[in-house]
Amino acid sequence: MGAGELHGRKPEEDTIAELLTAARGGASSALVLRGEAGIGKTALLDHAAATAGDLRVVRGTGVEFEAELPFSGLQLLLRPALGSLGALPGPQRAALEGAFGLGPATGSEPMLVGLAALSLLAEHAGETGLLCLVDDAQWLDRASRDALLFAARRLHAEGIVMIFAARDGEGSFPAPGLPELRLSGLAPEAAAALLDRHPLAPAVRFRLLAEAGGNPLALLELPIALAAEGGSAFAPGALPLTGRLQLAFHGQVSRMPAACQSLLLVAAADETGELAVILRAAAELGATVEDLSPAERAGLVVRGDADGTVIRFRHPLIRAAVHQRAPLGERLAAHRALAAALGSPEHADRRAWHLAAAATGADEEAAAALERTAARARERGGHEAAAAAYERAARLSADPSAKARREALAAEAALEAGDMDRARAFGDRATGPDRPPAVRARMAQVRALADFWQGAYPAAHRLLLDGAGLVRDTDPGQAATLLVQAVHTAWYLGEQQLAGTLDRLAALPLDDADPLAPVGPYLVHLDPLGRLDRGRAGGPPPLAGTLAAIRRRGEVPGQVLMILCGAALVLGQDSDAYELATALAAEQRDRGGAGRLPTVLFFVAEGEVFTGRHRDALATAAEALRLARDTGQQQWVSQFSSVLAYLAAAEGDEAACRSHAEAGLAGATAGAVSPGAPWAHWSLGLLDLGLGRAEAALARFERLTREPMRHHICATRSTPDLVESAVRVGAPERAAEPLARFERWAETVRQPWADALVLRCRALLADDDRAEALYTAALERHDQDGRALEYARTALLHGEWLRRAKRKAEARGSLSDALEVFDRLGMRPWAARARAELTATGAQAAEQAEGAASALTPQELQIARLAARGLSNRDIAAQLFLSHRTVGYHLYKAYPKLGIVSRGELKDLDL
Numbered sequence: 001m002g003a004g005e006l007h008g009r010k011p012e013e014d015t016i017a018e019l020l021t022a023a024r025g026g027a028s029s030a031l032v033l034r035g036e037a038g039i040g041k042t043a044l045l046d047h048a049a050a051t052a053g054d055l056r057v058v059r060g061t062g063v064e065f066e067a068e069l070p071f072s073g074l075q076l077l078l079r080p081a082l083g084s085l086g087a088l089p090g091p092q093r094a095a096l097e098g099a100f101g102l103g104p105a106t107g108s109e110p111m112l113v114g115l116a117a118l119s120l121l122a123e124h125a126g127e128t129g130l131l132c133l134v135d136d137a138q139w140l141d142r143a144s145r146d147a148l149l150f151a152a153r154r155l156h157a158e159g160i161v162m163i164f165a166a167r168d169g170e171g172s173f174p175a176p177g178l179p180e181l182r183l184s185g186l187a188p189e190a191a192a193a194l195l196d197r198h199p200l201a202p203a204v205r206f207r208l209l210a211e212a213g214g215n216p217l218a219l220l221e222l223p224i225a226l227a228a229e230g231g232s233a234f235a236p237g238a239l240p241l242t243g244r245l246q247l248a249f250h251g252q253v254s255r256m257p258a259a260c261q262s263l264l265l266v267a268a269a270d271e272t273g274e275l276a277v278i279l280r281a282a283a284e285l286g287a288t289v290e291d292l293s294p295a296e297r298a299g300l301v302v303r304g305d306a307d308g309t310v311i312r313f314r315h316p317l318i319r320a321a322v323h324q325r326a327p328l329g330e331r332l333a334a335h336r337a338l339a340a341a342l343g344s345p346e347h348a349d350r351r352a353w354h355l356a357a358a359a360t361g362a363d364e365e366a367a368a369a370l371e372r373t374a375a376r377a378r379e380r381g382g383h384e385a386a387a388a389a390y391e392r393a394a395r396l397s398a399d400p401s402a403k404a405r406r407e408a409l410a411a412e413a414a415l416e417a418g419d420m421d422r423a424r425a426f427g428d429r430a431t432g433p434d435r436p437p438a439v440r441a442r443m444a445q446v447r448a449l450a451d452f453w454q455g456a457y458p459a460a461h462r463l464l465l466d467g468a469g470l471v472r473d474t475d476p477g478q479a480a481t482l483l484v485q486a487v488h489t490a491w492y493l494g495e496q497q498l499a500g501t502l503d504r505l506a507a508l509p510l511d512d513a514d515p516l517a518p519v520g521p522y523l524v525h526l527d528p529l530g531r532l533d534r535g536r537a538g539g540p541p542p543l544a545g546t547l548a549a550i551r552r553r554g555e556v557p558g559q560v561l562m563i564l565c566g567a568a569l570v571l572g573q574d575s576d577a578y579e580l581a582t583a584l585a586a587e588q589r590d591r592g593g594a595g596r597l598p599t600v601l602f603f604v605a606e607g608e609v610f611t612g613r614h615r616d617a618l619a620t621a622a623e624a625l626r627l628a629r630d631t632g633q634q635q636w637v638s639q640f641s642s643v644l645a646y647l648a649a650a651e652g653d654e655a656a657c658r659s660h661a662e663a664g665l666a667g668a669t670a671g672a673v674s675p676g677a678p679w680a681h682w683s684l685g686l687l688d689l690g691l692g693r694a695e696a697a698l699a700r701f702e703r704l705t706r707e708p709m710r711h712h713i714c715a716t717r718s719t720p721d722l723v724e725s726a727v728r729v730g731a732p733e734r735a736a737e738p739l740a741r742f743e744r745w746a747e748t749v750r751q752p753w754a755d756a757l758v759l760r761c762r763a764l765l766a767d768d769d770r771a772e773a774l775y776t777a778a779l780e781r782h783d784q785d786g787r788a789l790e791y792a793r794t795a796l797l798h799g800e801w802l803r804r805a806k807r808k809a810e811a812r813g814s815l816s817d818a819l820e821v822f823d824r825l826g827m828r829p830w831a832a833r834a835r836a837e838l839t840a841t842g843a844q845a846a847e848q849a850e851g852a853a854s855a856l857t858p859q860e861l862q863i864a865r866l867a868a869r870g871l872s873n874r875d876i877a878a879q880l881f882l883s884h885r886t887v888g889y890h891l892y893k894a895y896p897k898l899g900i901v902s903r904g905e906l907k908d909l910d911l
Contacts, residue, residue, distance in 0.1 A: 008190025028155035035183035038217025041165035062139030070382020073144035081124035092116035105379035112592025114150030129159035142384035157889035185214020383417035528711035543576035572749035578607030612789025622858035642679030649687035678714035690829035694728035756781035792821035
């Protein structure tokens with residue numbers, strides 16, 4: 001059906017019209033059309049293209065047999081826009097050229113290709129806007145799908161509309177976060193109107209309406225099939241509608257001459273529709289270009305471009321009918337012919353898959369070709385395509401050792417692709433007792449990481465320990481890598497598991513030259529049971545020294561750096577951890593590591609929270625949460641939701657705090673809490689404490705003192721809040737054990753700010769004779785560390801104590817200092833408390849006006865700060881994984897909020 005022939009789709013047409021109108025005004029949007037085969041998805045795409053007006057249009061289609069070729073779908077879609085490649089930032093341009101085979105493979109992060117696609121679409125949109133249409137999205141190769149979905153989720157103000165059409169029941173096109181429109185069958189009146197074009201007997205008409213169920217393609221095609229069969233009704237049966245349509249199409253194909261059918265079979269087995277390739281292969285089967293004419297006259301195939309060099313089937317079901325219903329021998333012959341026709345180096349990947357499709361048993365030539373294809377796909381970031389190629393190569397392998405190697409590579413590539421189920425399945429297949437221990441250990445790591453990212457922490461932990469045991473004596477370095485990761489899994493399980501893992505790591509017979517040799521002595525200080533001597537008397541070594549020692553021995557695995565960063569925060573080395581995290585974040589931004597950035601930004605955000613830089617933490621956590629959602633990382637969605645809950649609690653925003661905390665608590669599994677649970681409980685406790693609900697706060701903090709959260713950072717750092725809550729409810733004895741634990745920790749980490757908090761807690765619990773000296777000592781220690789928020793919290797408590805002691809004049813200084821910090825940080829409950837205390841001393845505490853920057857959203861603030869540093873819109877876009885048009889939009893919104901009119905004025909503002 002063309003654009004003018006739509007029946008019964010007025011609501012869908014209106015939805016598309018609204019999107020196109022918004023795009024002409026500069027707004028962007030995305031939409032997924034879903035429904036069964038023939039329901040009218042393609043017709044709606046045609047309608048959108050026909051009504052696009054002055055919007056530019058790019059259009060692509062997923063092809064079933066192309067799913068193993070990375071970025072093939074994206075390349076075909078973006079082909080009209082490639083003239084704008086030169087406008088992209090260098091790393092993005094190189095990533096896209098490498099992905100498309102237009103330049104050397106860069107080994108860049110897959111999401112950098114998605115960012116490059118977004119930038120290229122924004123450039124191609126120009127000033128008039130762009131309509132991007134993708135049909136049969138369920139058949140896009142995984143690399144193209146991920147890149148396009150990443151781009152779709154980052155759309156904002158580019159004037160771009162992206163519409164995906166995906167079929168139910170075949171393949172998959174998961175697109176969480178994007179709006180969806182599900183197409184159902186036409187209403188009876190519209191279905192009848194569509195059928196009116198065919199003269200049918202009443203009984204046949206009734207039967208067709210019932211069979212079609214409102215499916216437009218069935219209403220158009222089944223009457224043709226009936227007419228070809230002499231008008232008889234279909235034989236009774238329960239064949240699904242898609243199967244009936246395939247039979248109808250196959251009936252049309254079967255009436256073609258034999259040579260034409262051979263040519264159509266080659267076209268169906270090919271994945272690009274390139275006429276030159278199809279004709280070369282068809283020649284092997286005795287067909288020529290003249291044999292295509294009957295199929296063109298019957299409308300089975302059409303020319304897909306202006307110069308006639310590409311052909312495509314009128315509907316994907318025709319292609320499926322041709323390929324699936326051909327005899328096996330003929331299908332094999334078609335694939336062999338295509339492999340022979342694709343002999344040039346640029347077609348090596350396509351040739352490899354056709355060789356595999358033509359194989360009937362073990363075939364080392366095809367297996368070796370597929371292994372080379374997999375390696376190329378991996379270099380280009382097409383990890384799922386690499387996994388498929390390695391797995392198929394393993395199946396075609398005759399040699400057991402080659403089979404084992406290829407199975408292991410398939411498992412690792414599937415893990416890199418984020419396909420956890422396939423990674424686990426491939427890993428299981430490569431873990432037989434006949435495999436070498438080193439291979440079994442590698443597969444244990446793959447299966448463990450798959451389990452971990454799906455929330456099965458106990459299973460992941462056991463696999464890592466077992467894998468380390470396999471190679472402990474033969475390869476201690478490999479065992480150390482597994483155990484360092486096991487420290488991470490143990491963290492979510494409890495103290496005993498963490499302590500046991502640290503024991504194993506400390507006992508490894510590592511050579512002093514091994515890069516991981518310094519890691520164990522650093523991590524053993526995480527021991528939550530306080531029973532490990534191993535140098536504890538001198539406190540943990542500094543992170544910087546440990547990193548230097550590791551780097552002198554060789555390259556540091558990225559996962560190890562992440563774990564060390566987290567360990568440094570556990571050990572109170574906040575400045576070192578923050579410095580490493582910000583360096584790692586900059587590195588990931590430069591290389592386009594959108595998928596790995598949330599992990600690093602979590603440590604950045606923690607460092608900002610712990611040092612009282614709440615505005616910075618809000619910008620960091622908000623960005624990271626968007627990235628985590630856009631890249632499907634539920635663990636970090638949980639974690640950052642809970643960090644945002646903490647920041648909302650500090651501001652006294654109860655609704656936001658509870659909403660974020662609920663998201664952070666979601667996802668708990670048997671044997672493990674949700675990743676964000678510790679932060680969520682701390683946040684809810686802080687909210688109650690700030691709003692004067694001390695009993696509720698104490699109950700919340702006490703949950704953190706029990707397994708499996710007692711050893712977490714939040715349990716440790718919330719102890720001063722627990723002590724304050726216990727004192728406020730008149731139950732100081734409930735703080736005794738947690739405080740003793742906190743004191744042991746502070747003695748171990750030897751940080752001035754930790755010592756100050758211990759002194760604050762002791763002052764709260766002390767009698768009047770000792771309290772003043774303890775408060776004074778605490779404030780002096782705070783001065784050494786420079787943490788304004790903790791100084792303010794202590795100053796508030798000190799001021800309250802002084803006022804109760806009738807020393808009002810002395811109290812005013814501490815309370816005023818505290819109020820200034822609370823107002824600056826937007827901590828309204830704490831500011832109100834300080835202001836009330838000041839008023840009680842007889843002082844007048846004016847309400848502080850909020851700065852202009854407080855009116856900005858976190859994203860606007862982040863963009864304004866980067867612009868103030870002199871970065872261009874394109875530079876900022878590359879940093880934040882946005883388009884440059886979206887950056888410009890946010891700056892346009894920020895200027896009036898800041899009371900300025902130009903970019904140059906930003907540098908004079910306190911942002």
